Amino acid sequence: MNWIPFARERQERYDEQHGELDERSLVRKGNTAYAAGLALRMAGDEDAAEWFRRAAARWRESWQGGESWGRPIGALKASLLAGDEAAVEEVARWTLELGTATAQSPIGRYAATLALLALGRWPEARHVAETLREREDFPRDVADALAYIAAHDVVGYAEAVESVVESFETRPEFLEDAKVADTALVLDLLARRRDIEVALPASAVLP
Numbered sequence: 685m686n687w688i689p690f691a692r693e694r695q696e697r698y699d700e701q702h703g704e705l706d707e708r709s710l711v712r713k714g715n716t717a718y719a720a721g722l723a724l725r726m727a728g729d730e731d732a733a734e735w736f737r738r739a740a741a742r743w744r745e746s747w748q749g750g751e752s753w754g755r756p757i758g759a760l761k762a763s764l765l766a767g768d769e770a771a772v773e774e775v776a777r778w779t780l781e782l783g784t785a786t787a788q789s790p791i792g793r794y795a796a797t798l799a800l801l802a803l804g805r806w807p808e809a810r811h812v813a814e815t816l817r818e819r820e821d822f823p824r825d826v827a828d829a830l831a832y833i834a835a836h837d838v839v840g841y842a843e844a845v846e847s848v849v850e851s852f853e854t855r856p857e858f859l860e861d862a863k864v865a866d867t868a869l870v871l872d873l874l875a876r877r878r879d880i881e882v883a884l885p886a887s888a889v890l891p
Contacts, residue, residue: 685863685888691723691735694860698738710746711755714739718762719860725765726864726891736766740775753791756782760798761870776802785812790822797830801874810834825851826867833875842882845871852889865889 698716701709721735740762743755756779763771776799784796785808793812800809813834816827829844831837845868852865865887872884884890 685726687723687727688729690862691720691727691729694720694723694862695735707746707748710742714742714746714755714758714762715860717742718758719862721762721765722862722864722866725869728891733766733768736762737768737771740766740768740771744775744778751787751789751792753784753787753789753795756784757791757795757798760795760802761866764802764870764873765866772802776800790816790819794822794826794830797834798870798874801830801833801877804877806834806836806878823848823851826871829871830874833871833878833880836878836880838880838882841875841880845875845882846885849885849887849890853887863889 694716698713698720717735718739721732721739724732724735740759743758743762746752747755756775760772760775760779763775779795779799782795784792784799787793787796793816797809797812797816800806800812810831813827813831816822817824817831819827825844825847829841829848832841832844848871849865849868852863852868858864868884868890872882875882
């Protein structure tokens with residue numbers, strides 16, 4: 685995959701604007717900026733961080749309340765991938781203020797678990813992650829990886845994150861067609877915050 689032309693196309697789409705910059709337009713801009721960031725990350729380009737920051741900002745701007753949990757998740761993932769520690773802490777706290785930890789939706793609780801791990805609140809993160817492991821409507825390997833990070837279970841985490849990568853290798857759809865295992869990249873960053881040093885497996889969907 686030639687990632688630079690892919691990134692340039694997404695960057696051009698990000699710069700396009702047709703009409704008012706409303707909620708849907710902001711989400712689309714967040715999506716294209718994130719895809720550009722992933723492509724640049726795959727290409728080893730340092731500009732990836734800037735596009736992740738743009739994605740986080742647009743998704744945050746698009747928030748209109750309700751249960752659009754994908755937006756705080758996206759903003760937090762993008763901030764982590766950008767390596768922007770100040771933004772990570774701010775977005776994580778905001779995500780929890782939205783009531784994600786007690787959301788009925790597993791996606792809301794996923795947002796909360798990511799936020800708690802990002803803030804180093806391990807016992808709370810483990811508690812919320814355990815509720816995800818009980819769900820049939822949430823990927824078990826992702827829930828396992830989150831719980832193992834919180835519990836500092838190195839062996840369990842290694843097996844779970846390998847399964848997550850494998851799931852990306854076989855999935856048919858990706859955001860903006862960016863075939864990248866972004867969830868695994870984010871899990872790796874969170875694991876390292878917990879002093880878990882496990883190399884991600886070699887894969888076409890990872891840098």
